[in-house]
Amino acid sequence: MALLEVNDLRTHFFTREGTVRAVDGVSFSVEKGKTLGIVGESGCGKSVTALSIMGLIPKPPAKIVSGSVLYEGRDLTTLSERQLEDLRGREIAMIFQDPMTSLNPTLTIGTQITETIRRHYDVSQKQADKKAIELLEKVRIPRASERLGDYPHRFSGGMRQRVMIAIALSCDPKLLIADEPTTALDVTVQASVLDLLEDLRAEYDMSMIIITHDMGVVAEAADDIIVMYAGQVVEQASTLDLFDNPEHPYTEALLGALPQLEGANVREGRLTAIPGRPPDLIDPPKACRFGPRCPHAGSDDCTVHEPQLRELRPGHWVRSSHPASERTGTRRPEGAPV
Amino acid sequence: MSVTDAREEALATEPGSAPASGAPIRQTNLWKDAWRRYVRNRAATLAGVVFVVVLLYCLVAPILSPYDPNKINFTIASQTPTLDHPFGTDKFGRDLFTRTALGGRVSILIGFGATLAILLIGVVYGSISGFVGGRLDNGLMRFLDALYGLPYLPFAIITLQIIGRTDMWTMMIALSIASWFTTARIVRGQVLSLKENDYVRAAKAVGARWYRILGRHLLPNTLGVLIIAIFLELPGVILGEAFLSFIGLGISPPDASWGAMAQEGRTVFRSHPTAIIVPSVAIATLVLCANFVADGLRDALDPRTRET
Amino acid sequence: MLKFIVRRIFWTIPVLLVVIFLTFTMMRQIGGNPFRQSERAVTEATQRNLEAKFHVNDPWYLQYAHYVKGVATFDLGPSLVVRGRDVNDIVATHFPTSIQLGLFAFLFAIVLGVPLGMIAALRHNTWVDYSAMFFSNVFHAVPSFLIATLLIYFVALKAGWFPTSGWTSWEHKVLPSIALGFGPMALFARLVRGTMLETLQQDYVRTAKAKGLRYRRVVGLHVLRNSLIPVVTAAGPLLGFIITGSFVIELIFNIPGIGQQFVDSVFNRDYSVVMGLTVLLSVIVIVANLVVDILYGILDPRTRDVRA
Numbered sequence: 020m021a022l023l024e025v026n027d028l029r030t031h032f033f034t035r036e037g038t039v040r041a042v043d044g045v046s047f048s049v050e051k052g053k054t055l056g057i058v059g060e061s062g063c064g065k066s067v068t069a070l071s072i073m074g075l076i077p078k079p080p081a082k083i084v085s086g087s088v089l090y091e092g093r094d095l096t097t098l099s100e101r102q103l104e105d106l107r108g109r110e111i112a113m114i115f116q117d118p119m120t121s122l123n124p125t126l127t128i129g130t131q132i133t134e135t136i137r138r139h140y141d142v143s144q145k146q147a148d149k150k151a152i153e154l155l156e157k158v159r160i161p162r163a164s165e166r167l168g169d170y171p172h173r174f175s176g177g178m179r180q181r182v183m184i185a186i187a188l189s190c191d192p193k194l195l196i197a198d199e200p201t202t203a204l205d206v207t208v209q210a211s212v213l214d215l216l217e218d219l220r221a222e223y224d225m226s227m228i229i230i231t232h233d234m235g236v237v238a239e240a241a242d243d244i245i246v247m248y249a250g251q252v253v254e255q256a257s258t259l260d261l262f263d264n265p266e267h268p269y270t271e272a273l274l275g276a277l278p279q280l281e282g283a284n285v286r287e288g289r290l291t292a293i294p295g296r297p298p299d300l301i302d303p304p305k306a307c308r309f310g311p312r313c314p315h316a317g318s319d320d321c322t323v324h325e326p327q328l329r330e331l332r333p334g335h336w337v338r339s340s341h342p343a344s345e346r347t348g349t350r351r352p353e354g355a356p357v
Numbered sequence: 358m359s360v361t362d363a364r365e366e367a368l369a370t371e372p373g374s375a376p377a378s379g380a381p382i383r384q385t386n387l388w389k390d391a392w393r394r395y396v397r398n399r400a401a402t403l404a405g406v407v408f409v410v411v412l413l414y415c416l417v418a419p420i421l422s423p424y425d426p427n428k429i430n431f432t433i434a435s436q437t438p439t440l441d442h443p444f445g446t447d448k449f450g451r452d453l454f455t456r457t458a459l460g461g462r463v464s465i466l467i468g469f470g471a472t473l474a475i476l477l478i479g480v481v482y483g484s485i486s487g488f489v490g491g492r493l494d495n496g497l498m499r500f501l502d503a504l505y506g507l508p509y510l511p512f513a514i515i516t517l518q519i520i521g522r523t524d525m526w527t528m529m530i531a532l533s534i535a536s537w538f539t540t541a542r543i544v545r546g547q548v549l550s551l552k553e554n555d556y557v558r559a560a561k562a563v564g565a566r567w568y569r570i571l572g573r574h575l576l577p578n579t580l581g582v583l584i585i586a587i588f589l590e591l592p593g594v595i596l597g598e599a600f601l602s603f604i605g606l607g608i609s610p611p612d613a614s615w616g617a618m619a620q621e622g623r624t625v626f627r628s629h630p631t632a633i634i635v636p637s638v639a640i641a642t643l644v645l646c647a648n649f650v651a652d653g654l655r656d657a658l659d660p661r662t663r664e665t
Numbered sequence: 666m667l668k669f670i671v672r673r674i675f676w677t678i679p680v681l682l683v684v685i686f687l688t689f690t691m692m693r694q695i696g697g698n699p700f701r702q703s704e705r706a707v708t709e710a711t712q713r714n715l716e717a718k719f720h721v722n723d724p725w726y727l728q729y730a731h732y733v734k735g736v737a738t739f740d741l742g743p744s745l746v747v748r749g750r751d752v753n754d755i756v757a758t759h760f761p762t763s764i765q766l767g768l769f770a771f772l773f774a775i776v777l778g779v780p781l782g783m784i785a786a787l788r789h790n791t792w793v794d795y796s797a798m799f800f801s802n803v804f805h806a807v808p809s810f811l812i813a814t815l816l817i818y819f820v821a822l823k824a825g826w827f828p829t830s831g832w833t834s835w836e837h838k839v840l841p842s843i844a845l846g847f848g849p850m851a852l853f854a855r856l857v858r859g860t861m862l863e864t865l866q867q868d869y870v871r872t873a874k875a876k877g878l879r880y881r882r883v884v885g886l887h888v889l890r891n892s893l894i895p896v897v898t899a900a901g902p903l904l905g906f907i908i909t910g911s912f913v914i915e916l917i918f919n920i921p922g923i924g925q926q927f928v929d930s931v932f933n934r935d936y937s938v939v940m941g942l943t944v945l946l947s948v949i950v951i952v953a954n955l956v957v958d959i960l961y962g963i964l965d966p967r968t969r970d971v972r973a
Binding site (some may be wrong): 504511640 | 683692694810815818909912927932950
């Protein structure tokens with residue numbers, strides 16, 4: 020049984036301007052000890068998906084209208100707030116994008132770590148402090164015991180993210196969700212944080228979900244990848260298979276937009292740009308959502324019916340009427356990987 | 358990230374959205390936009406309308422009224438509102454409807470006068486402090502800190518004593534001297550934050566003189582803040598004048614302000630509360646409207662501070 | 666932390682000196698020879714002795730220095746009009762009353778205002794929120810003498826629950842405190858609501874929830890801590906408002922506090938009392954601001970590392 024199983028999740032935001040269908044039928048699963056990467060551009064619904072899993076979506080405007088989130092067999096969408104509170108931090112932990120604003124500036128980081136520990140375990144303050152120091156050392160923060168009483172503003176961005184990771188790991192969660200963990204960091208720091216995440220994942224034998232818009236990050240960190248667009252999953256495959264044989268035109272374009280500086284298959288010419296913008300999620304088109312921007316869309320099925328997710332190869336799913344392996348002699352976007 | 362079509366981008370951006378903080382704002386766009394946003398705020402619009410109505414009332418009512426506001430007539434003294442006298446009469450038999458309008462003229466005039474004086478002093482002090490910066494700024498601000506230590510009413514009272522007389526002008530002066538500090542702070546803050554902006558550096562780089570920079574770049578962008586400051590200071594000044602008059606240190610009769618009217622009404626309050634309630638409600642109304650207008654303006658001119 | 670406190674205390678001294686100097690200068694503009702009153706007809710010799718004792722003929726800076734020394738040793742000089750009374754006596758008899766009034770009003774404002782603001786924020790956009798804010802706005806705009814008058818009229822006169830004047834038993838203290846505290850209460854409610862709404866949107870609140878912390882703790886610790894900071898900063902100027910507002914309240918309710926004394930002294934031209942009381946009030950305001958600053962430093966650790 021998979022650790023986490025999301026089935027046809029739909030999260031909608033009920034606003035004055037209309038109902039925003041931010042997540043509209045997303046399904047995936049995460050196995051024990053594996054890392055799933057979720058990629059997509061801003062606004063595609065990946066963060067909302069993660070927040071929906073944790074039940075952290077703002078309840079007044081947002082609501083999970085249908086679908087289920089099965090964690091070890093329990094459907095999280097049916098749990099009460101109190102039950103979810105018991106789960107959060109203890110079984111499933113989450114770290115967020117901006118470490119500057121994600122930590123409370125008026126509490127010491129020591130407090131922010133130990134309050135999590137003492138919330139889920141019945142230990143004394145001293146024991147919690149001790150654990151906190153261990154955690155800080157684990158995330159490679161120098162002079163951990165001295166820094167316990169420091170406030171977040173005394174740490175650099177990279178170190179703050181490590182503190183966030185320490186907080187997330189403090190109760191030995193089985194699943195860690197990382198929402199754009201490296202986006203706000205410098206490139207050099209990114210690498211070290213990703214390495215840290217991978218080492219800790221292995222050590223704690225956790226499962227991980229990494230959400231990002233950066234293809235380079237998932238290439239490095241994820242075992243499997245799902246590509247999201249306009250609130251839906253458009254492609255799902257193992258990392259190797261996705262990068263070697265992308266099927267969905269959107270995935271191809273994403274990969275084609277990556278600059279390559281060296282290597283055997285260096286592409287020359289322009290980077291691919293995807294013309295147009297994602298559809299408005301208040302009233303999404305009934306047909307293929309990527310259609311208007313797709314170089315392969317014709318005046319056929321794409322403009323009438325919404326393609327369903329289908330298993331093209333074992334383990335490789337696509338939501339498209341024109342996946343790469345089914346095209347014959349059609350125009351390729353300029354500069355796309357051959 | 359994919360590169361989007363330039364035309365699409367232009368169409369998709371919200372028309373007239375506020376650009377990045379501090380960038381030069383095209384004047385026409387800002388005001389039209391702000392007006393639209395302001396009008397959408399129902400409370401603020403209503404307040405603005407009531408405000409104007411009150412102003413008109415104070416202006417027009419005494420002219421149209423058949424009563425002499427100063428004529429004493431004990432036979433009709435201390436009446437509750439009737440058709441003849443919509444606000445009743447005071448203890449001297451004078452029509453309150455007319456007197457309230459007249460009182461409004463005085464109170465509002467003093468209010469606006471003092472506010473403008475506050476603005477003047479505040480802008481000068483604040484912009485010099487912010488623009489010159491460095492030690493002068495430091496010193497001026499420390500001095501301002503000291504001034505904050507002076508309690509408002511006693512300060513105003515002492516000022517009045519120094520001047521000797523208490524008429525409209527001296528009241529304006531006294532009130533403004535006692536309360537320009539906050540405006541100066543705000544202006545200085547604005548000037549400081551704008552000073553560091555790139556377009557100011559650019560102006561300096563092409564050799565613009567300091568007065569040009571101040572007048573052309575810094576002050577126009579402070580205009581929005583100043584307008585809001587007017588409606589924020591106005592209530593304080595009006596209330597200040599009311600308090601002073603109520604204590605008895607205000608303007609001498611017969612030219613009464615609302616505060617003075619309230620003070621007169623205090624003596625007969627037990628039997629005839631109308632006399633004190635009417636001017637007090639008038640004050641409260643004006644102050645309330647000014648508050649809402651200020652809030653509305655603040656939201657309209659700076660959408661980023663919107664409450665969710 | 667200690668360094669921070671010491672530094673702040675250190676800086677209040679020059680501020681105090683400046684304030685005293687300003688008051689001193691202003692008073693000199695009004696008064697001439699303080700002993701010229703005909704009520705104090707004294708012999709030539711006594712006059713000269715008095716003048717020598719009170720340094721009347723010394724140059725201004727020496728007079729100032731003497732006065733400062735007096736302030737430092739808590740000697741505010743004699744009353745000019747009432748024979749045999751020191752300003753200190755007046756302070757000792759009347760000041761505690763005013764302090765009580767101010768404190769009760771402040772407590773009322775906090776105890777009612779803060780929870781009101783919190784509830785409004787937590788029940789955002791419901792009728793609870795709207796009505797709470799509507800009433801807050803109204804009460805904030807209405808001058809305290811109107812509130813006092815209405816309270817007296819309805820609660821004291823008509824219903825007879827509380828007495829209408831004086832300050833002896835605890836029943837006397839209720840109405841004036843409420844009247845004085847209504848405005849600040851409204852301010853607190855608005856402020857707390859505003860800052861809480863803002864804080865609730867912050868990322869770190871989301872993090873706190875993601876850690877599985879109980880809602881009570883998230884709100885009680887994370888949200889509240891950060892929300893109270895602006896409230897504390899507002900408390901400083903609020904104290905100033907309470908002090909000045911107390912003048913009017915003391916007048917209406919016939920409470921023997923320093924407000925009354927101040928006004929009486931102004932009318933009687935008893936300038937040394939006026940000056941002494943002003944300095945006293947200033948000291949209070951400055952000390953209050955100091956306390957506020959220190960509290961701010963405790964609540965927001967970021968400010969401690971910034972140079973004062």
